[in-house]
Amino acid sequence: MKISLTLSVIILAVGFWLGATQHHKLSDLRSNHQKSLSIAEKMGVSTDFVDQKAGDKEPRRPRDQTTVDLKALISKFTALAKELVTSEDDPRLEKRTAELIKQIGRLGQGDLSKVLKTLWEDESLTLESRRNLIADTLMVLSANKPATAVALFAESSKSLEFDDITNLSFPRHWQVGQNSIPSRPWIG
Numbered sequence: 001m002k003i004s005l006t007l008s009v010i011i012l013a014v015g016f017w018l019g020a021t022q023h024h025k026l027s028d029l030r031s032n033h034q035k036s037l038s039i040a041e042k043m044g045v046s047t048d049f050v051d052q053k054a055g056d057k058e059p060r061r062p063r064d065q066t067t068v069d070l071k072a073l074i075s076k077f078t079a080l081a082k083e084l085v086t087s088e089d090d091p092r093l094e095k096r097t098a099e100l101i102k103q104i105g106r107l108g109q110g111d112l113s114k115v116l117k118t119l120w121e122d123e124s125l126t127l128e129s130r131r132n133l134i135a136d137t138l139m140v141l142s143a144n145k146p147a148t149a150v151a152l153f154a155e156s157s158k159s160l161e162f163d164d165i166t167n168l169s170f171p172r173h174w175q176v177g178q179n180s181i182p183s184r185p186w187i188g
Contacts, residue, residue: 070111073104074118077133078125097136105141109148112141116152 080097104115116134119125125133141148 074115076100078122101137112152
């Protein structure tokens with residue numbers, strides 16, 4: 001009788017200890033998960049693929065939010081391009097454009113491709129402003145994401161009929177496969 005009672009107490013104690021340990025580990029995992037999401041958001045990395053976990057304080061952003069943001073970025077980009085055409089040599093406007101280009105540079109390759117394609121097809125912009133903006137975007141991108149810049153340049157050359165403007169937007173010696181493109185003076 002005493003042995004079975006002792007065994008029961010030991011089993012219960014081990015059960016409580018295991019339960020407490022697992023709960024502590026789960027709390028640590030949740031905490032690390034939230035920290036990772038927070039760091040990713042600060043770095044501009046999309047967290048749309050992360051499913052909301054039980055206990056998360058903030059709800060997950062809806063999946064179509066990225067598309068809305070992308071459209072907003074494209075419209076801002078084209079509006080700035082139009083302003084640049086009419087207000088040349090305006091340092092504030094150039095700074096805004098540079099900041100927007102850097103913001104666009106944080107997008108993934110698929111979204112960047114959409115931005116460049118939309119910009120290239122916008123006939124309300126002059127051909128020269130489209131060329132310059134696409135070139136500037138790829139130049140900024142080449143500093144931070146050289147592989148993406150190379151891939152987008154290669155894609156642009158084929159799908160956006162970009163080959164006819166290569167000599168204006170980029171130096172002749174720049175070839176697909178190199179890692180950098182000289183930037184314009186006003187892009188820091």
